Amino acid sequence: MKEYNIRRIGNFIYRDVILLRGTITTALSVVSVLLFIVILFSLRKDHVVVPGEFMSVFNKLYIISGVLFIFSVLKETNTKASNHLYLTLPVSSYERITAIWFTTGILYTIVFSFLCFLVGQFAISVGSIFSETNFHPLPIFSEDYWQLIKFYFFIQPIFLYGAIRFNKNRMGKTLLSLLLIVLGLIFFNMMLYGMLNYGYDVFSGEELASEAFGLASKDFSGIEKVLFVGVFMSTMLLATYFKIVEKEV
Amino acid sequence: MDFDNSKPIYLQIVDFFYENILAKRWHEEERIPSVREVAVMVEVNPNTAIRAFNYLQEQNVIYNKRGIGYFVSENGFNKVLDIKKIEFMEVILPDVFKKMRLLNVQFDEVKNSFDQYVNNIDHEKK
Amino acid sequence: MIQIDNIRFYYPNSKVILNNVSLHFTTGNIYGLFGKNGEGKSTLMKIMTGLLFPKAGYCRILNENTFKRSVKCLQDVFIVPEEFELPGVKISTYERVNSTFYPEFSKDQFYKLIKEFKLSIDQKISTLSFGQKKKVLIAFGIATNTRLLLMDEPTNGLDIPSKSQFRKIMASSVDQGKCIVISTHQVRDLHSLINHVVILDNSNVTFDQPLSTISEYLWFGKPNQDDRASIIYSETSYGGKAVLMRKDHDETEVDLELLFNAVISQPDQINAILKNMYHDERV
Numbered sequence: 001m002k003e004y005n006i007r008r009i010g011n012f013i014y015r016d017v018i019l020l021r022g023t024i025t026t027a028l029s030v031v032s033v034l035l036f037i038v039i040l041f042s043l044r045k046d047h048v049v050v051p052g053e054f055m056s057v058f059n060k061l062y063i064i065s066g067v068l069f070i071f072s073v074l075k076e077t078n079t080k081a082s083n084h085l086y087l088t089l090p091v092s093s094y095e096r097i098t099a100i101w102f103t104t105g106i107l108y109t110i111v112f113s114f115l116c117f118l119v120g121q122f123a124i125s126v127g128s129i130f131s132e133t134n135f136h137p138l139p140i141f142s143e144d145y146w147q148l149i150k151f152y153f154f155i156q157p158i159f160l161y162g163a164i165r166f167n168k169n170r171m172g173k174t175l176l177s178l179l180l181i182v183l184g185l186i187f188f189n190m191m192l193y194g195m196l197n198y199g200y201d202v203f204s205g206e207e208l209a210s211e212a213f214g215l216a217s218k219d220f221s222g223i224e225k226v227l228f229v230g231v232f233m234s235t236m237l238l239a240t241y242f243k244i245v246e247k248e249v
Numbered sequence: 250m251d252f253d254n255s256k257p258i259y260l261q262i263v264d265f266f267y268e269n270i271l272a273k274r275w276h277e278e279e280r281i282p283s284v285r286e287v288a289v290m291v292e293v294n295p296n297t298a299i300r301a302f303n304y305l306q307e308q309n310v311i312y313n314k315r316g317i318g319y320f321v322s323e324n325g326f327n328k329v330l331d332i333k334k335i336e337f338m339e340v341i342l343p344d345v346f347k348k349m350r351l352l353n354v355q356f357d358e359v360k361n362s363f364d365q366y367v368n369n370i371d372h373e374k375k
Numbered sequence: 376m377i378q379i380d381n382i383r384f385y386y387p388n389s390k391v392i393l394n395n396v397s398l399h400f401t402t403g404n405i406y407g408l409f410g411k412n413g414e415g416k417s418t419l420m421k422i423m424t425g426l427l428f429p430k431a432g433y434c435r436i437l438n439e440n441t442f443k444r445s446v447k448c449l450q451d452v453f454i455v456p457e458e459f460e461l462p463g464v465k466i467s468t469y470e471r472v473n474s475t476f477y478p479e480f481s482k483d484q485f486y487k488l489i490k491e492f493k494l495s496i497d498q499k500i501s502t503l504s505f506g507q508k509k510k511v512l513i514a515f516g517i518a519t520n521t522r523l524l525l526m527d528e529p530t531n532g533l534d535i536p537s538k539s540q541f542r543k544i545m546a547s548s549v550d551q552g553k554c555i556v557i558s559t560h561q562v563r564d565l566h567s568l569i570n571h572v573v574i575l576d577n578s579n580v581t582f583d584q585p586l587s588t589i590s591e592y593l594w595f596g597k598p599n600q601d602d603r604a605s606i607i608y609s610e611t612s613y614g615g616k617a618v619l620m621r622k623d624h625d626e627t628e629v630d631l632e633l634l635f636n637a638v639i640s641q642p643d644q645i646n647a648i649l650k651n652m653y654h655d656e657r658v
Binding site for chain 1 (some may be wrong): 421424425426427428444445446447449450452453454456458459460461462463464468471472473475476477512
Binding site (some may be wrong): 255256257258260261285288289291292293294295296297 | 404405542543546547550567569570590596626627
């Protein structure tokens, strides 16, 4: 197909990565140093890194750098001085969205996980030399890890959309809209819960309110959850695609 | 190349050719720069350069060898000389005459001036 | 090459910038796009590259609407904007990551142009002055060998020797397969390159003629006493130059600045003369 060419997508990914080389290197160095220090600290206590310890730092670094990376990749789209050249580059909107999704999703996750694994393993090796720590493999692929990846892939399209949709204060506005969506969902669920359980007088007691929250999160479970996530993700990606198509300078 | 605004650029390019031929920088039956080279040399649109080449071809000063390029005609030098002479007689001289009448300059004065000029040049050559 | 039909455009909450604009650009020409500040030159160029969408009318490249920004279309267009930023990488890196998208890109040509502009491919773009960045982009744009090349104020920011280099480079890169559109205020920098003049005024195309037609019907210079009758426009200053109907005068070079002023003040009269005395319907 003339408008969808794998090689062009590859070239586009390559272009993004090369042009952001400096930013990426700096960010990854900071992450490495932080992770290294945190893991050394966790070794001091019990000479072992358990999945929970690693994940508690990894999840923050992973989500924050991921969001920052998304906004860096899409910065060209909204910068007045560079979006002429970006938008006239002969790459179709399908190819753009595929490339951006791949770069900030799969490529980012693989590279980031691999780097964190290496750094963590290195920290353990260092620990085993200078302390009583025994060398052991870093427990990275835990249940929590896959949960986190799923969560990231769920929020990624939202941030892609926000990064293209808003011209100024893109990150702030995206976070704000995200907060509004979440609040809206919670409110909606509470209303729903309140209407369905009118007799219980939901809005009067603390206890019942918290039960409503609990139910809201339980609302999506099993197949429904997969379906919801799938539909939501594709809807957001589609919305992002149309934002690219409609983008004017 | 600096253009003056009174004459069309293509004719100024033609003058540039005449000058090169008269100064024997470009010899008869020798290849001259291509349209594109001339366009780049004088910084003009190649279409303008083509117009100059066509004009020179009409004057039989240059000719085109298919696939090779443009050459100065066999007796191009004399042709240019004739053209420039006619231009001198028909354009420059009438202007001078007009000024002479305006300023009341006598022909003898001009003749003296001219003789002196020729003398000076001869001296310099020696 | 590019066909513009009845285009209308305005920015949100502001006056109409282009109203019913129709133009046709063909290959083998260098067009000069002129107009006062804010008359929509840059806007028109952005519409031509699909960066802005017309509110009405069509802008098509080889029968394809530019606003769709299809790959086929974009591979045939390059724009050198007036203001821009380039990534802070080496010139060679910039070339490597961007050139792959243009099927007709010539690396040799790009490197040659960079050299002609007295730059080196190992220089980091972030260390260059604005004029030098412009040269990088101009060189890149020419080397993409797109059939349509648009340049918005290309000589802004170029120093005097660079302007001459620019003219030489443009003269060498135009050919029968290329269509170049240059928008500029710096008429003197480019008048020897342009062979077709388009003037935008009052949100519309007031003038659209090849130089050959202009010099056939109009005469530029200092008029004599007996030329008074045929003066179309004259500068008010003492001994000022004027635009005259040429009639049997010798051909003169078109003075673009003078022409521009004349068109702005007497558009109908000039258009009527160039249409060989047939009266324009608007007269």
